[in-house]
């Protein structure tokens with residue numbers, strides 16, 4: 001059985017993806033790298049030049065020997081600022097562009113994932129990837145990435161320069177490295193839980209405060225002031241203690257880093273002293289090396305404290321790249337059907353790797369025919385309807401319209417209206433235009449009138465311009481269903497699959513919806529999942545399903561007269 005969550009990419013896969021992204025933007029990447037290198041060179045030139053200066057002054061050099069070096073230092077310092085700013089800007093820009101692309105492609109993949117996969121993994125994981133994970137990377141790109149890139153480039157160029165000056169001095173400075181690694185290994189495992197504990201303590205304090213304010217009347221009524229104040233004081237003390245611990249922990253970490261710096265610098269100076277005494281290095285070379293090492297301290301600290309943030313962003317990236325690798329459902333090329341007969345031919349289907357919930361189902365809806373599916377809960381009606389609409393793909397057998405597999409049909413050939421009608425946030429008229437973007441105001445009015453919704457739609461505060469959906473004017477379930485049926489009229493597809501659109505409503509609302517549904521079905525080939533048997537009775541033919549199979553089929557009168565399963569359902573329904 002497949003694991004019930006979305007895949008996560010391995011680190012090699014994420015790196016390969018990032019490399020490929022950078023290669024698709026050679027200009028941007030090269031420019032960013034160039035600016036970064038320029039900034040790094042500008043940062044180390046003064047240190048190197050100071051070394052030269054020391055040697056020239058010691059050798060009693062004249063103005064002609066000293067001034068060019070001094071000018072170089074000044075120029076490098078002047079160039080360094082803008083170059084660092086430019087490098088940061090370009091890094092952020094490149095990161096944001098790649099992220100925007102990643103976001104688009106993840107959402108594109110998510111919207112095309114097969115319905116079965118989404119049902120299995122749940123929408124929560126996917127939503128958190130396209131929201132929280134993107135936000136985490138976004139934050140890292142703008143806050144952490146420029147500093148990290150510039151620190152890495154500076155470290156690389158400084159290292160090359162130090163080794164170029166004298167590899168023995170480089171080796172002496174390298175003593176700091178294992179100490180840095182030890183500091184990091186001490187810090188990282190403790191950092192995440194400490195910061196998490198601090199966040200929880202601070203959140204708890206805010207919660208206590210907010211609750212006391214919001215429940216002020218109750219606090220007064222039960223004379224709870226002292227108890228609430230005690231609770232707030234306790235939460236504040238906890239937050240304070242944890243914050244102090246976190247701060248002292250951080251300073252201990254910085255202390256370890258300082259010790260590593262001290263060791264590196266001391267080693268360079270001691271080895272430098274010995275080399276100068278032996279006459280194999282100059283004072284200027286040792287000074288330059290010591291300055292270069294010192295210049296590295298800040299970037300190294302930055303790399304170390306942002307390491308966990310970069311790790312977090314890397315984990316988020318892996319979760320997004322994992323989604324990109326999922327198999328999506330690309331709709332077919334859109335072959336026109338040669339007729340309007342909807343056929344399920346010996347269809348078998350099961351969710352995931354579970355047992356089949358439809359077994360060898362064959363049914364045919366003739367052009368213009370209205371067929372109702374009835375049966376007890378779990379019989380497989382919704383599954384059959386989803387297969388007929390091309391939302392699910394059969395494991396065995398075929399579902400076709402006019403001879404073309406329903407998944408290869410052009411858009412707007414089959415409309416499905418399910419119980420879960422979604423009202424998109426925005427003006428009501430835009431929600432309707434999803435079905436036909438070119439629809440005129442008259443078209444919208446006619447569609448609403450056709451499903452009996454014009455009255456309430458016009459009486460909304462802003463008429464058809466009223467913002468509905470999430471955060472807007474709330475529509476009732478029945479109104480949302482009517483909108484979905486009005487969209488069918490606007491889309492005007494030859495085939496409609498209706499999944500029990502009337503089941504949710506009360507009896508008056510149910511009648512309105514039955515009227516709306518019959519308006520949407522008129523003149524089309526239609527397959528309707530009918531829980532209300534009055535809707536089934538009005539159909540041309542009724543198909544009765546039980547336990548994933550078709551057990552009866554025929555017009556209402558015939559099935560009632562036959563005295564079988566449908567007749568029993570009908571009699572139970574009529575005598576309710």
Ligand SMILES: Nc1ncnc2c1ncn2[C@@H]1O[C@H](COP(=O)(O)OP(=O)(O)OP(=O)(O)O)[C@@H](O)[C@H]1O
Nearest residue numbers: 119120351357375376377378379380381382383384
């Ligand atoms: N997303 C899903 N994942 C796994 N199993 C499912 C899923 N949807 C439905 N099933 C199972 O498939 C079988 C058929 O369900 P289906 O919803 O098609 O029946 P139904 O006749 O429409 O029932 P109801 O009238 O209650 O909607 C049931 O056993 C159900 O539990």
